[in-house]
Amino acid sequence: MQLTQLKGIGKKTEELLEKAGIHDVMDLLFLFPRDYEVFYPPLTIGEIGYKTFATIRGVFTQEITERRVKKLSISQGVFQDEAGGSVRVVWFNAPFIKNTVKTGVPYVLRGRVSRKYQARQIDQPRLYSLAEYDLLEGNLQPIYPLTKGVSNQLITKCVRQALQTEAFARIDEQDFIPESVRREYGLMLRSSAVRNLHFPEDKEAYQKAVQRMSFEEIFLFIYLMKRSGTHTKEQTTLRIPADPRTRAFLKGLPFELTDAQKKVIKELQTDLDSGHVTSRLIQGDVGSGKTLVALASLMDAAFAGYQTALMAPTEVLAAQHYETIQKLFREQKTGLNAALLTGSMTALEKKAVYNALEDGRIDILIGTHALIQEKVHFSNLALVVTDEQHRFGIRQREALAAKGGSTPHMIVMSATPIPRTLALILYGDMDVSVIDELPARRLPIKNAVVDDSFHENAYRFITNQVKAGHQAYIICPLVEYSEGLDAANVEDYTEMLRQALDPSIRIGKLTGPMPPAKKNEIMTKFSNGEIDVLVSTTVVEVGVDVPNATVMMVEDANRFGLATLHQLRGRVGRGADQSYCIFVSNNRSPEAMERLGILKSSNNGFEIAAKDLEMRGPGELMGVKQSGALSFANFDLYRDGQIASEAAEAVDRILSGSLPLTQWEKDALQQQCESSRNTILL
Ligand code: ADP
Ligand code: MG
Secondary structure: EEHHOOOOHHHHHHHHHHHOOEEEEEHHHHHHHOEEOOOOOOEEEEOOOOOOEEEEEEEEOOOOOEEEEOOOEEEEEEEOOOOOOOEEEEEEEOOOHHHOOOOOEEEEEEEEEEEEOOOOOOOOEEEEEEEHHHHHOOOOEEOOOOEEEHHHHHHHHHHHOOOOOOOHHHHOOOOOOOOHHHHHHOOOHHHHHHHHHHHHOHHHHHHHHHHHHHHHHHHHHHHHHHHHHOOOOOOOOOOOOOOOOHHHHHHOOOOOOOHHHHHHHHHHHHOOOOOOOOOOOOOOEOOOOHHHHHHHHHHHEEEEEOOEEEOOOOHHHHHHHHHHHHHHHHOOOOOOOEEEEEEOHHHHHHHHHHHHOOOOOOOOEEHHHHHHHOOOOOOOOOEEEEEEEOOOOOHEEEHHHHHOOOOOOEEEEEEOOOOHHHHHHHHHHOEEEEEEEOOOOOOOOOEEEEEEEHHHHHHHHHHHHOOOEEEEEEEEEEEOOOOOOOOEEEHHHHHHHHOOOOOOOEEEEEOOOHHHHHHHHHHHHHHHHOEEEEEEOOOOOOOOOOOEEEEEOOOOHHOHHHHHHHHHHHHOOOOOOOOOOEEEOOOOOOOOOHHHHHHHHOOOHHHHHHHHHHHOOOOOOOOOOOOOOOHHOOOOOOHHHHHHHHHHHHHHHHOOOOOOOOOOHHHHHHHHHHHHHHHHHH
């Protein structure tokens, strides 16, 4: 059904939605909210601190004044709460406001906080009477991933209409999950799940809906994986023997390898020299030293005369690996040659790399997944290492294998802690090694869990660290302001910070949607010490290494999963100096504090993820996604272990024929596999 058949969507909106990948009513129905606006109890003005969105209760102490600057009308008032705190409130082009607002009458006010003339101010707030807000408090409104030019209100309205259409009525008929599976595993009807994700009836229904969507996603993933039949381990291939020069190189490092590193290096040596295709996952916490373990294998292959590839998820990370490895190679005169290949290089630079590669002048090619996978021709590729792989590279393996020659050995490194049972389900036929030991740290990181009122202190602290020559990260949950979302965003925060900190402090910002070249530039500047404070989303979560950074401050830390917070913490404490981690959370419920407290008491990623899950329980309503790990849309690695087991069981039963499907069900499943294969298997 066409979008323009919905009231409120004209040609122009249709085009905008089209650009965002929403082509018809069905797409709209499966555009799930990224969050829900929760009407929280108001805070006092003192408590809102530097938040970028706030809900407060109080009175206007004087009449609203209006002035005009050219064509702009600016209305201004002063709002005061019971605790005596006060804040300036500003509306633009709302001249009527001075006639509607009454002084001395209590209101609840929701709006974004900015900083003007060294003081906080609330811009364009929405006003509620106490009675109105009472009704709203605790309610949920969907917040959709927005497209420029299309308001959340419009999307909400259209989704409401879409839920009344024929298209919606047919959702269950087209369900690709077989009826028998749905019944046996207690899954919600697809239609109810869709409805409840947009407009949750209550918490239980919402949880059921989330479970249902998570199940179908992981079910399809497992089904596709099992059918793809990449049983690499049984294939024979070339042998890579352990090389004494690699051993000498490792001995020449300024530190001793941990026992865990030595153990995994041995396991890999056995694999690579076995005559069968290696397919091994190396799990190890942040900072456990995975890079060197993989490097040992890469070097063995290179010394044996083969080419290898090291793939990273981002250009920033690829560039960093390249720098590190080239430096080590030079220092120890290994005679090996690494090269970097990234999307932001010029065509000429890329050409030079391609040529050198085909001539066999490059031993280790380092780059991002996409690049190495698509365009490159190796002369004799024998080993591929993937760093921080978010999915399991099934298509990558296929693509590389399809390039002819013998199937290359595959090593995947991941810092994502996954329980063993889940790893078996998700990684299929891969062997798993765990680096369960960290190099002895010089100084443990100091952790603090604080609320918004701590900001002045925190900024003073960061200023002092910068003056001492160090650097800091500040992490916000959101990229930019999003209507109604009560969480810090990088754009506004950076502006606010420029006002709050001394102008001599160089502030930079980094977000996912920036072009890769821009991200590279910012990260390089930060690496080189040309940026003192980096305001960022969790894009810095994965693997980045800037040893001079000593402060990690996370805004609205309660919005992140503990595994993510732990990864973020891993960005500091990498140098010789004392490092600090500051988790800012305004949710001071005992649960929230206890939850964040786990981070204080443990430094072990596996343990932390497990405890987080225990505390949160399954299906807790949390807006910003818990974990970006493995980039599933609905399936949450930590939350949905049980769901994965059930889905895996269902797939096995279907494939073995013990759960018979009707011809129609088989077709529906087949069709779904074909249409989503490329988005599900990466
Ligand atoms: P990760 O497992 O997070 O990828 P890295 O491989 O980036 O960790 O290693 C983190 C840092 O620890 C690097 O600077 C690396 O040189 C250093 N390192 C690795 N192994 C050891 C060790 N055995 N002792 C001391 N430092 C080590
Ligand atoms: Mg790493």
